[in-house]
Amino acid sequence: MRQVHRRFGTTIALGGVDLTLRHGEIHAVLGSNGAGKSTLMKIMVGLERPDEGEVEILGRHIERFDPGAIRALGLALVQQHFTLVPTLTGGENLVLARPEGRLRPDRQTCRDRLAALVDRYGLEVRGDVPAGELSVGEQQRLELLRALDADAKVLLLDEPTAVLTDTEADQLLRVCRDLTQEGRAVAIITHRLAEVFAGCDRVSVLREGRSVIEDAPVGEHTRADLASAMIGEHSTGTFTGRSDDARAIEASSPMDRPPRLEVRGLSIGRLQVTDLDVRRGEIVGIAGVDGNGQSELEAALSGRSDVAGRISVDGASLTATDPRVRRALGIAYIPSDRYRWGLVRPMDLSDNLELGRVARIRPRRSKRHRAARGALNSWDVRSSGPEAKASSLSGGNAQKLLLARELEGDPAVILACYPTRGLDPNAADTIAGRLLERADQGAAVLWIGAELDELCVVSDRLFVLSDGRLIGPFTAPYDRREIGLAMAGVATDQAHGR
Numbered sequence: 001m002r003q004v005h006r007r008f009g010t011t012i013a014l015g016g017v018d019l020t021l022r023h024g025e026i027h028a029v030l031g032s033n034g035a036g037k038s039t040l041m042k043i044m045v046g047l048e049r050p051d052e053g054e055v056e057i058l059g060r061h062i063e064r065f066d067p068g069a070i071r072a073l074g075l076a077l078v079q080q081h082f083t084l085v086p087t088l089t090g091g092e093n094l095v096l097a098r099p100e101g102r103l104r105p106d107r108q109t110c111r112d113r114l115a116a117l118v119d120r121y122g123l124e125v126r127g128d129v130p131a132g133e134l135s136v137g138e139q140q141r142l143e144l145l146r147a148l149d150a151d152a153k154v155l156l157l158d159e160p161t162a163v164l165t166d167t168e169a170d171q172l173l174r175v176c177r178d179l180t181q182e183g184r185a186v187a188i189i190t191h192r193l194a195e196v197f198a199g200c201d202r203v204s205v206l207r208e209g210r211s212v213i214e215d216a217p218v219g220e221h222t223r224a225d226l227a228s229a230m231i232g233e234h235s236t237g238t239f240t241g242r243s244d245d246a247r248a249i250e251a252s253s254p255m256d257r258p259p260r261l262e263v264r265g266l267s268i269g270r271l272q273v274t275d276l277d278v279r280r281g282e283i284v285g286i287a288g289v290d291g292n293g294q295s296e297l298e299a300a301l302s303g304r305s306d307v308a309g310r311i312s313v314d315g316a317s318l319t320a321t322d323p324r325v326r327r328a329l330g331i332a333y334i335p336s337d338r339y340r341w342g343l344v345r346p347m348d349l350s351d352n353l354e355l356g357r358v359a360r361i362r363p364r365r366s367k368r369h370r371a372a373r374g375a376l377n378s379w380d381v382r383s384s385g386p387e388a389k390a391s392s393l394s395g396g397n398a399q400k401l402l403l404a405r406e407l408e409g410d411p412a413v414i415l416a417c418y419p420t421r422g423l424d425p426n427a428a429d430t431i432a433g434r435l436l437e438r439a440d441q442g443a444a445v446l447w448i449g450a451e452l453d454e455l456c457v458v459s460d461r462l463f464v465l466s467d468g469r470l471i472g473p474f475t476a477p478y479d480r481r482e483i484g485l486a487m488a489g490v491a492t493d494q495a496h497g498r
């Protein structure tokens, strides 16, 4: 790609970007939220067209940005947000992407096709479950398998590791390595700098729609270099969480307080939680390999699924309560899939910020817009204003919009599922800091996370979800090895089930 430009209204998403991908190499594409990374990838596969610039793929100059034709050349993109049909199974979703002339292939064909891919790449996905019921990690793996099924010569991955645990992300990088050894080219967008050094050959950095580091060997750069290239100046990310000292001083206090969130005898699918409390001012982290009950826990606590057992907030039972009552009780919910459960893409930003408000009378437009402008500013949501559609936001900015709505006011309980998902390192620091602030103001925070490092920094106590059960609590200073073993399903003395 040479000197690619793309404008949306007054927003310059790309203002002259170059990118070169080579056979046999993994190329990391970095940049802050809204830098233009996703737009660049969409242009490459014909989902967007450039205003100016040249794209050449496998020796061919691209004139028509037609997704079908470009796919036929051998390009596949795993988009930042899921594109699966939620009512179809994994196998059916695969076949849908490559129909082979038959309108409705039989179940067995679909199942076999998925099983063959799962076998070949070692990325586990259940075959018979509708995609909408798979966990976010499983959906991510299914998206990947679908791209791999297309036998792409060039594979583009837009934040594939955002919801994966470190081990799963490592495995993904290994799969990419195998693919490049077969001569393919891989581009991977990520906000985790460690992955760049662990598994990538080259790196490009975008800032505000321009290339700032172009096609450099990874070895020529340090973490600090890349971070400052992303934001222009020195990193302002100073957030280090609660220090162990501060935690130790405070440690006695939250435990004496009454729990705000109480869970007793919860049973849904494979998930069994006998007893879990989150107290006022406390952040409880839930670590674990995806697919061990995370999505069940989220569905149960967010009120999406009927459950056996008791969940209460400040002593009030949540059994059979509708969303309005839950919101009135002060439950904030940051879902794992922001577009499915959190935002309405065709609606504008100010309406998205209003969703779930308990008030009966809708404020006037001018008032809503004023409030929205304040929220967008304070949460650094980069957009063209309150009237922009949610669908025009970059992934990280959509996440900030969701957080702006949910963390507004004075929530009693915050159910935070991968809250920093898709945020660049700076934004992730800011958001983690705001969640801590809410805890300090008295909220009880349950934080389901994928990155163990992050969880260890923010959590007062930590559990591992393994095979539907909570192992722990682990307390600071955390023993990563012990936690890692629990995540791998190895029982130890310290890690007792609950």
Ligand SMILES: Nc1ncnc2c1ncn2[C@@H]1O[C@H](COP(=O)(O)OP(=O)(O)OP(=O)(O)O)[C@@H](O)[C@H]1O
Pocket: 008, 009, 011, 012, 013, 031, 032, 033, 034, 035, 036, 037, 038, 039, 040, 080, 382, 383, 391, 392, 393, 394, 395, 396, 397, 422, 424
């Ligand atoms: N369809 C659209 N309509 C209007 N603006 C858009 C559209 N798509 C992207 N933009 C804007 O273009 C800019 C770049 O967006 P892009 O999605 O490429 O960012 P990104 O680097 O992928 O960020 P993130 O890390 O948050 O995913 C943003 O300012 C975004 O709001």
Ligand SMILES: [Mg+2]
Pocket: 037, 038, 039, 080, 158, 394, 395, 396
């Ligand atoms: Mg993006």
